[in-house]
Amino acid sequence: MPRLWDETVDAHRRAVRAATVEATAELVHEHGLRAVTMSQIAKRAGIGRATLYKYFSDMNSILVAWHEQQVTVHLEQLVSIKDGPGEAGARLCEVVTRYAEITRSSRSPHAFDFPDLHGHEHAVAAQRRLRELLGELIAEAAQSGAVRDDVAPAELAEYCRHALAAAFELPSDDAVHRLVAVVLAGLSASDARS
Amino acid sequence: MPRLWDETVDAHRRAVRAATVEATAELVHEHGLRAVTMSQIAKRAGIGRATLYKYFSDMNSILVAWHEQQVTVHLEQLVSIKDGPGEAGARLCEVVTRYAEITRSSRSPHAFDFPDLHGHEHAVAAQRRLRELLGELIAEAAQSGAVRDDVAPAELAEYCRHALAAAFELPSDDAVHRLVAVVLAGLSASDARS
Missing domain, CATH: 1.10.10.60 (Homeodomain-like)
Incomplete structure (x- = not known):
């Protein structure tokens, strides 16, 4: 009862x-x-x-709750791609693309009025979860030969996460896809040989 | 007089x-x-x-002057590599490596006590100068065939700048050099063909 x-x-x-x-x-x-x-x-x-x-x-605590909710939804999207069907390399490409799109879309017309919530507990936890998720998927893709294996997956995940932050200031969806291509070229197995 | x-x-x-x-x-x-x-x-x-x-x-204004001086010295180092002798591709590799090393070394034992000066006028100007410097060198390297030419130099410069920020948290010089190799693989001309 x-x-x-x-x-x-x-x-x-x-x-x-x-x-x-x-x-x-x-x-x-x-x-x-x-x-x-x-x-x-x-x-x-x-x-x-x-x-x-x-x-x-106050307003700030509502904005924190709002941000937390958005971050949760975005993480769930990435997890469902990672745990979905298909080759590891293809899923990695999809996760990287989706994360770049999320990063770009977070620059809304009102974004500059918002308090900076990146240091907030939930945002830090989400970034940690993103690092883990990328690291696991990169490890899987490296095992299947789609990603270079001369650098530890955790290091490659950090490279991805930082490089994709460039999407925040990109002017178009096309530019986002070019960025994704460049980031994936950095990960690709063919370069491990050079 | x-x-x-x-x-x-x-x-x-x-x-x-x-x-x-x-x-x-x-x-x-x-x-x-x-x-x-x-x-x-x-x-x-x-x-x-x-x-x-x-x-x-106050202390803060001294720290700003100190930071400004360090940033100026670091930028001068990068400019002198860029304007120095050698192939554009080799100079780009050197600039990227030096910037990654600078980023890593900026994490001193006392760094966490420091005020965050990234939004300060001189730091913003320095980042703008870095973007220009990387963009010019990448354009030169693309013309000589060392860097992909399917993405605009300015976009590749932003990719570099963000990806190299990962150096801040890297545990060793070896990890910095692995990051540099991954970033350069993203820029390399051979991937533009795939």
Whole structure:
């Protein structure tokens, strides 16, 4: 009985948090970050201001929750590609491409108003998980001969992660795909021989 | 006559600033950043405290001057390699290696106590200069056939700059050289054909 009650309370909490984040995302896209207030968010989410403040003390804590949710979704996408069907080399190419696209899309028109959340606990954990994911997939691809085996997978994963950060400032999707080609050329097994 | 006086004053200012930065660098290496005071710096530099405060209002402004000086020296090293003798491909390899070494060495034991100066005006200008320098050298190397010509030099320069940032966390000089090999493989002309 207390268990069931806990679960109900938990589900309610998650629903309020999700509605708040969704309302905030909508309002920021419509009006820009600086124009959005806690009152507007409460109204759009269909909750009272007092309730909103029980969950989030300020805009910044909502933005952290929003960012955390986006990072979680993006990581899940990458994991599902990694654990999906196909040759390791092809899955690596897909993961690298998707991560470059995510990096580029994170530069929204409102991005410069946002607080820098890269040092935040969830963002650091996500980057660690990304390093592991890339390292595992690179190790698999190296075993199948698609990736060079003269450099440790963990080092190649760090090379990838940093090189793909260049996608943030790229002007077009085409430029993102050129970057991906260059990064993959660095990983490719044929160069290990030179 | 006033001209000569101006030059004398200028030379004196530069000498005081240089002595202050040098004294600070020595003291930080000896005792760590947090243990160093303005009084110690004045004493080591051989100037009065009042004089020191005429040039630098606080520790932070000395650290900015120190960083600016280091960045200038590093850029000069890269420019002299770029403008030096030898094939463009070989000079590019040398510039990339030197930049990776500089990046790794910037992680000193005291680095974590330092204020983050990457957003500072001189650091932003230095990164812009680095982008230009890499882009020019890559364009030259592409013309000589050493670097792929299917991606614009400016995009390849950004790939380099970001990928080489991985050197910051690398554990050894050997790992830095492996990173350089991987980055150069991404640039190499042979991959443009695939």
